[in-house]
Amino acid sequence: xxxxxxxSDGGETASRRWFPPPPSxxxxxxxxxxxxxxxxxxxxAVLFIFSATLxxxxxxxxxxxxxxxxxxxxxxTAIYLAIVVVLFAAAFLLLPRLSAEIDNLSSGSFTxxxxxxxxxxxxEIIAEYPAAERILGVPEARNERLSALIERQTANLPNLLTxxxxxxxxxxxxxxxxxxxxRDSRKIVRLLLDRLPAVHIETSVAVWCEIxxxxxxxxxxxxxxxxxxxxxxxxxxxxxxxxxxxxxGAFSGMANVVPYLGPFLSGTVVSVIAMxxxxxxxxxxxxxxxxxxxxxxDITMISPITVGGSVHLHPILLVxxxxxxxxxxxxxxxxxxxxxxxxxxxxxxxxxxxxxxRAGIRLPHxxxxxxLQTYVC
Amino acid sequence: MKxxxxxxxxxxxxxxxLHLFGNVPLFSGLNRHQLGKLLVKFFEKRYPAGETIFREGxxxxxxxxxxxxxxxxxxxxxxxxxxxxxxxxxxxFGELALIDDQPRFAGARADEDTVLLILYKSHFDDLxxxxxxxxxxxxENLLKxxxxxxxxxxxxxxxxxxxxxxxSIAEPGAAAERTRR
Numbered sequence: 001x002x003x004x005x006x007x008s009d010g011g012e013t014a015s016r017r018w019f020p021p022p023p024s025x026x027x028x029x030x031x032x033x034x035x036x037x038x039x040x041x042x043x044x045a046v047l048f049i050f051s052a053t054l055x056x057x058x059x060x061x062x063x064x065x066x067x068x069x070x071x072x073x074x075x076x077t078a079i080y081l082a083i084v085v086v087l088f089a090a091a092f093l094l095l096p097r098l099s100a101e102i103d104n105l106s107s108g109s110f111t112x113x114x115x116x117x118x119x120x121x122x123x124e125i126i127a128e129y130p131a132a133e134r135i136l137g138v139p140e141a142r143n144e145r146l147s148a149l150i151e152r153q154t155a156n157l158p159n160l161l162t163x164x165x166x167x168x169x170x171x172x173x174x175x176x177x178x179x180x181x182x183r184d185s186r187k188i189v190r191l192l193l194d195r196l197p198a199v200h201i202e203t204s205v206a207v208w209c210e211i212x213x214x215x216x217x218x219x220x221x222x223x224x225x226x227x228x229x230x231x232x233x234x235x236x237x238x239x240x241x242x243x244x245x246x247x248x249g250a251f252s253g254m255a256n257v258v259p260y261l262g263p264f265l266s267g268t269v270v271s272v273i274a275m276x277x278x279x280x281x282x283x284x285x286x287x288x289x290x291x292x293x294x295x296x297x298d299i300t301m302i303s304p305i306t307v308g309g310s311v312h313l314h315p316i317l318l319v320x321x322x323x324x325x326x327x328x329x330x331x332x333x334x335x336x337x338x339x340x341x342x343x344x345x346x347x348x349x350x351x352x353x354x355x356x357x358r359a360g361i362r363l364p365h366x367x368x369x370x371x372l373q374t375y376v377c
Numbered sequence: 378m379k380x381x382x383x384x385x386x387x388x389x390x391x392x393x394x395l396h397l398f399g400n401v402p403l404f405s406g407l408n409r410h411q412l413g414k415l416l417v418k419f420f421e422k423r424y425p426a427g428e429t430i431f432r433e434g435x436x437x438x439x440x441x442x443x444x445x446x447x448x449x450x451x452x453x454x455x456x457x458x459x460x461x462x463x464x465x466x467x468x469x470f471g472e473l474a475l476i477d478d479q480p481r482f483a484g485a486r487a488d489e490d491t492v493l494l495i496l497y498k499s500h501f502d503d504l505x506x507x508x509x510x511x512x513x514x515x516x517e518n519l520l521k522x523x524x525x526x527x528x529x530x531x532x533x534x535x536x537x538x539x540x541x542x543x544x545s546i547a548e549p550g551a552a553a554e555r556t557r558r
Contacts, residue, residue: 064417066417067410067413067414069391069395070388072388198429202431206438
């Protein structure tokens with residue numbers, strides 16, 4: 001074959017390949033439209049993501065009730081009523097203590113306390129290691145820098161208050177949305193299934209099942225992980241005598257949802273609080289050790305049990321997805337980045353497997369084919 | 378009039394499916410509680426008459442249980458379609474997909490308007506992880522079914538061998554020719 005013939009043949013093959021089947025174009029367009037909507041109306045998307053997350057966390061309870069042939073709507077209503085009762089009981093028991101902790105934190109003395117604490121620590125470090133003065137500078141110059149920083153941050157407070165209104169609206173809307181999602185999810189799935197062409201249903205729904213399995217496990221795992229971390233952190237902080245153990249424990253549990261950055265953030269916040277309270281290096285070191293210990297337990301014991309093998313992402317891909325998610329959608333983007341990328345990876349794997357299956361290529365299990373038995377008795 | 382709270386709280390559709398599951402041989406021996414746990418893992422789908430459920434050679438991903446209607450299991454050999462079985466409510470098919478995702482040996486088609494309950498392998502894998510006793514029971518029933526297929530095939534093979542032997546005694550030349558072929 002001459003190079004010209006090869007080129008023309010290659011060009012013909014390429015031109016054939018450049019026309020994807022119409023369903024692929026429709027799917028690609030649909031995905032593009034969804035991404036555009038999510039990007040433009042990110043507030044609504046956030047609301048939907050949180051509602052769906054709550055529905056996912058509660059779905060196993062509804063399924064359990066359905067297993068006992070209890071009506072779905074009744075089961076969902078009963079679960080929501082139970083949650084309301086538990087929340088009211090918790091509020092009744094914990095709210096006085098929590099509000100006292102919040103009041104104390106938000107009082108005007110906080111900045112003064114912080115200033116004093118940093119000042120004392122600064123002097124302690126310089127007294128212990130005089131050479132550090134060259135790096136840290138004199139305490140007076142640092143105080144000016146700190147005051148300027150606090151002034152800049154407090155100037156944004158009116159903006160924060162307007163955000164509070166939308167936060168309250170979202171907090172009210174999330175349970176309402178998730179209630180209806182949970183109640184009607186079986187009907188929605190049935191409607192979608194009946195619309196899907198029968199020939200493609202096995203692979204399409206197998207992909208959905210896999211997505212459902214990954215997301216469900218990931219969210220439930222994260223919730224359990226957060227609960228465990230929050231409880232351990234609150235207990236540890238209480239044992240070390242740090243102020244506001246409940247509030248800081250709850251914050252640590254919630255921050256844990258953001259991989260890598262969450263524990264760092266909660267550790268930093270707790271360290272600042274401990275620094276203000278003790279104004280000494282030794283207790284601060286204890287708090288840092290506690291958070292390192294919690295992270296170690298989380299990586300080695302808690303997370304493998306709770307989140308388990310639901311996320312099979314390469315560490316580089318995981319960090320990259322976090323960065324891209326954070327850049328595009330902020331904190332929410334960071335939270336949803338990992339399950340989204342895991343889901344995409346799993347969908348690609350299943351579709352590739354399906355294509356191989358249709359082409360008659362079978363992969364041996366775990367790298368080697370099982371030996372065939374020569375007789376059956 | 379007396380108010381029956383239990384009847385009011387019960388999902389009649391779910392109860393009907395649960396009764397049907399009690400009669401499916403693959404789920405025999407499971408108690409009501411286990412059947413309930415299994416049932417919530419199934420999807421429901423309607424197929425109009427004549428629609429293909431899956432084709433021969435498709436990768437198997439799910440087990441199907443007939444809830445309503447009739448399903449034909451067909452296999453194409455030498456260009457002609459051969460009917461292997463007609464399944465009524467309570468029957469199941471595609472069970473080998475719970476073991477692996479090898480291509481389907483035969484195709485399935487809805488003969489009339491049919492409602493199927495579908496269990497995907499990934500959901501069954503969830504059961505294996507979370508509900509070991511239930512999954513072992515289903516697997517045991519599946520193995521019994523497979524053992525039945527193997528025995529039936531063995532007895533058919535033995536019958537064929539006996540026929541060949543009988544022919545070779547009656548016509549030694551013809552039997553040798555058949556063996557060579």
